[in-house]
Amino acid sequence: MSKKIDYIFIACVIVFVISLLVFIIQFIGKDSENEATITSGLLSFFGGAVGAIGAYGVAKHQINEEKKSNKINQFNAEYPVYIGLELEFKKIVEFLDREKTKNLIINREESQWDFYDMNEDTWEKKWRLSDPFLLKKIIEFQTILTKIQESYEVDIAQLNSDNRDSWNDKGIRKNFKIWKTEREKRQKIVSEIPIYYQQAENILKLLEQQIEKIQNIINGKNSPFDDNIYIKENEKV
Structure with missing residues (x-):
């Protein structure tokens, strides 16, 4: 809509300038009997030009204010999602920190392992984020979490059981390949x-940066149209 008004304004200016030149050519160097009429026409054109410029400025300002308001409303809606994801990644960092410091050994896989308390509702709301790079990072990490969770829920000890039902007639353990x-x-x-832990820490820092940016926008400290609002792919954490 803003561009359309710009085009209309430019067209009006061109028409005005051409018409003004025509009047000036008719007026200068000629003893015209319609001098008063021409003068009146020129003044009317000037008045119309001032009115058109004023109307254009008002329309432009209204459109910009509407776009600004819509953008701020968008960030207001995203803000609680960012807060939820920040809390979620704090839990993930703590969980992975515990896991990597346990000095886990594969021979200790006698049972299922505890996964962190995931808030699925928070993860579902990630689609409300308008930052494409950060959203991509979160989706990729969610895939990693799913892989960890699926593995932790498997009772490996049960698959390696010596129970009679676990063996076939040939003395081969039925679940050997699965185990x-x-x-x-x-x-x-x-x-x-340790790699997943570092990735989670990086995403947490990006979320914290983004929350601070959105807070500044909501509080009127920064413009919602700032080029630095969204995270760049090569941005350092």
Whole structure:
């Protein structure tokens, strides 16, 4: 809408300038009997130009204010989502910090492991975020969390059970392949937990940065149209 008004204004200016030139050509160097009429026409054109510029300025200002208001409302709606995700990633960082300091050994995988208390409602609201880079990072990390959770919920000890039902007639453990696969998955996850911990810390810092930016926008300290609102892919944490 703003661009449309700009185009209309430019067209009006062009028409005005052309018409003004025509009047001036007719007026200068000629002893016209319609001198008063031409003079009156010129003054009317000047008056119309001033009115048009004024109307354009008012319309432009109204549109800019409406866009600003809509943008601020958008950030107001996103703000509680950012707060929720910040709390969620604080829990994740604590959880992964505990896991990496346990000195976990694959031979201790005698049962299921406890996963952190995930708030699924908070994760579902991530789609309200308008920052594409941060949203991408959060989605990617959610995939990692799902992988960890699925592995932690597997009772590896049960798959490796010596119960009679776990063996077939040929003396081969029925769940051997599953047990081996799940054990390898758990082992890989354990080895990568320090990496996941660092990734979670980085995302938490990005969330904290973004929360501060949005607070400044809501409080009127920064413009909602600032180019630095959204996180750049090469931005340092």
